[in-house]
Amino acid sequence: MTANLTTLADLRAGRLAGATHLDLRHGGLDEFPREIFALADTLTMLDLSSNRLRALPDDLPRLHALRTLFCSNNRFETLPASLGACPALDLVGFKANAIAHVPASSLSPRLRWLILSDNRVEAMPGTLGACRGLRKLALAGNRLTALPVGIANCEALELIRLSANAFARIEDALPDGLLALPRLSWLAVAGNPFNVDQETRALAATPIARIDWSELQLGELLGEGASGHIWSARWRPAQGEDRLVAVKLFKGAMTSDGLPGSEMAACIAADVHAHVIGVEGRIAGHPQDAQGLVMGLIPPRYRSLAGPPSLASCTRDVYAPGLRFTGAHARSIARGARDALVHLHAQGLMHGDFYAHNLLVDDDAHALLGDFGAASFLPEDDDARAEALRRIDRRSLGVLVDELAQRCDDPGALADLRP
Template identity: 65%
Template sequence: MGGDAAAAGDTLARLRAGRLQGLQRLDLSCGLTEFPREIFALADTLEVLNLTGNAMQALPDDLHRLHRLRVLFCSDNRFTELPASIGRCTQLDIVGFKANAIEHVPEAALPPSLRWLILTDNRIASMPDSLGRCPRMQKLMLAGNRLRTLPAALADCRQLELLRLSANAFERLADALPERLLALPHLTWLAHAGNPYGDAHEAQAAQARPIAWSTLKLDARLGEGASGVIRAAQWQRDDAPPQSVAVKLFKGAMTSDGLPRSEMAASIAAGTHPQLVGVEGRIDGHPEGTQGLVMPIIPPGHRVLAGPPSLASCTRDVYADDQRFTAEQARRIARGVASALAHLHARGITHGDLYAHNILVDDDGHALLSDFGAAAFLPTDDAPRRAALERMDRRALGWLFEELAQRCDDPHALDADRAAISL
């Protein structure tokens, strides 16, 4: 961290000395309280501006002078209002203000050019109607706010594909998921858990299968994601020999998808299936109150199927340029994930984030679906909404099949499987 701050300080010094001419991307995280006006000297080339991790509360009214700016990140600052000056930046494609203290989003703050908006973990009680005047919007991340309703104009975002509404203040499922939203033709990845209408069910499910912290002995770190750190561990159960497991410790009270409690509840309720990573239980009695899950160790040879979406791809995973599949591999992956999804729906759960970057595969095509951060319980008393939510998961499955077919030795290997998906 100290090295990062020093590097950012050096970058700021070079900026102020006029030594960054021609720069296309600028990253500054060095305790800034005000916008450095020297940035305007880069107006003819600057496309990506990352001011995450500072102490800023405002942006200049003439921000639009950065006329080539496409990406603006100001997460982890001290904004209480989304700056209206953003709305005059006509080339902006991506805006991220995660983890501020934003309470108000002015009508004028949303430029029509927006394709990806991140306002996760703020204090927003309502979104403006101008959201509907963003026809390119594909990815809208509003988890961890205070929303009770959605603007009717959201139905005009006909290109919307990914939506995060978890951990807000929706009292009724119909408030979070109005019919006009569920009818959007491309909406595929949806997270809505952690709202008052589902609190009781989630809380009950999340309390199941406790595993005492004292029975776990942590070993090496296996990996780290946006929501938590995964460690190898030994689990001592009664008089049985120690069992090798993986432990996921959540980093905080909020993830990009929602609440750790929601993820734990869905993971436990999902039960077991050959194509699910599965869980042994939830951690109980951590000395610092950290929430976490105990999971089986992934069999050797499994790797992530693809990388997560990039700034350019927005809602599409990124595969290696040379990644190819035989027809048999593609069919095994596709049918395995389809089987896991059918199992989840039968258990009353939507995955909400069915992506290749949440699938582990081995060389034979054996697939394991993971990551329940966006999962939610299906309604039991609302058949139309239940059907719509299941259809979104199947739409994601259809995208996965298409991605596999594009990289398969036989591009028609999955034709029958794709035709069988009911959309």
């Protein structure tokens, strides 16, 4: 907090000449600081998140070097039209505002990545179809009832999030033009009116233990994701021996992928498999009524295969520099990942976020797939769309196999594992 206030003071005093990145998060801003224009020739990244902004200036395009702009957690009700005229802007993030209107002119054809999750958007303009270089589109948690026909023109699109909107029919959320996009590899569509009954029925039909909160003693925080926190815990059941487990407590709010309830339903429906992180039970009796799952505790020898995509890589995971695999290890990882995906499809699920950063791997190259935040149930009465969703998942498996091959001493060992 203090650092950001100091940065603003430094900006106003002219001490940031030549800066390329400017972070003004949590700055208490009600208006766009005009002093930012002093950096017009150099500023490439600007973060104005977590302020009280409602508008951006009409002359924003004066920031002609600006490529990345974050304005999440503000008070915007309309996506600023001036964004579309910024000559270099290709990453726009306005998550968790109150945006109901997206003007046609606000979307630049240069867009590579657009984040409008957790707003009130009811319709996207037809100009979305002019964004031919758009690779990543996050629209979860809005009020969309249809997609513009032009979405079929976004042939570079690789990832789209459509969960928790107002799509009444599957063909509205997943039109043929979208499903035919040649590079689409990651998709989330759970928690919409057309599929929420299926999620509820699947959750009710899946037998799973209910574990009382009083039987759990939390230990250390193991990690935090978009949808919740994961803790180590000791489970002391009323009958049986104590066990070390992992506990995931959902935040109970919209995430970039969708709704925690949809994730819980998918986790439970995934059932047991050698290459899928399993669920032991569902938490009951939490004092704040939080939803949660009890899962097997993954031994510390397992590590994430890669890190999530960066701002620069957009849709591609970031691997450790110099990471290499033997042919046997790469093949073992790829086979485990493939087998996990085949299992999920047999359970009526698509993963939707099938990435290396969602795989845990040990020294013996045994892989475990987790993170069902973007998972969706395959439609029960639309075989063509169900197969299209499986095909999208398989395309992401192909990306993973290619990434392993690039880091493998014997790429030929993976030849028969490409979908």
